[in-house]
Amino acid sequence: MRIYTKTGDEGTTSLVYGKRVAKNDIRVEAYGTCDEANSMIGLAISYLHAEVNWEDKQEFIDSMHRIQSVLFHVGAELSTPSDKEVKWKLTEAHVQDLEKQIDQWDSELAPLKQFILPSGHPTAAGLHTARTIIRRAERTAVVLKDELGSSLVLAYLNRLSDFLFVAARFVNQKCGGKEIPLRIND
Template identity: 70%
Template sequence: MRIYTRSGDKGTTSLIFGKRVPKNDIRVEAYGTCDEANSMIGISLSHLNEVDWNEKGQFEETLHRVQTILFHVGAELATPSDKEVTWKLKEEHIKELEQQIDEWDKELPPLKNFILPSGIPTSAALHSARTIVRRAERSAVALNDDDAYPLVVSYLNRLSDFLFVAARFVNHKCGGKELPLKADI
């Protein structure tokens, strides 16, 4: 299979099932931003190679599962709303995120103020992934006028919460410092 097809050279791309749309279509923005978030999660995980932490394997597994589901979220967004997507999000995927958030949050010091994205590189990259997921969520909301993707917006909303807690958790476990937001500038 060739990597390049030249079919997008005039500014269009194919959705799943072959429908062509402009590359600046909100649908392309939504699934492309999911892909960007997925890549940033990958960058965050690559920084774990520098860390000696006994829970690293379990943390990586959890984030690899999220990456897989996020890939499928993108596929769902790349499927025209009048077609049936092969793999759909389920409520259980959202519940998985919530359960993991609750589990990690129990081990974290309570937040007393806003924090700045910071800490070890894995944590900082997860904060960046969180902001990218928020952008994907905004694009999905713009696309979701016909309610064709009811769980996508919920999943992306919860995923940004998950990534915030994951960033705090890995930072806490690996000895990173959270920088509190200072009110005076």
């Protein structure tokens, strides 16, 4: 299989089932933004070098890899034309899995008393960046709400941004990254 197909040279691309659309189509923007977030998550976890050590580090990395896999499926759902059947759909369990992990990590963190700046350990900063990219994906996907047939994509993206925020805080706690509070008077 060749990497280049030349089929997009005129500014179009294929959705699932082969329907051709402009590369600036809202569906392409939505799944492309999920892909961007997915790449940022991969970059973020690459900063968890061998010298960064905590007991459940591999479990954390595995949970991030699961998120990356689900994001591919979110992209597939977003790239399926509304008149076609989605080959792999999100379920309520995907959203619940995020909530369960958020609750577990959050229970180990000091309560937030003010806003914090995206910062700290490079993995945490990368997860904060992924969170903002997911927020953009969510804003873009809202345009497709009526075509999606289910609000689970929107719920998943919404919860995923919360998940990434808590994950960033969790990494900072585990890796000694400092949370910088927002300074109101600056």
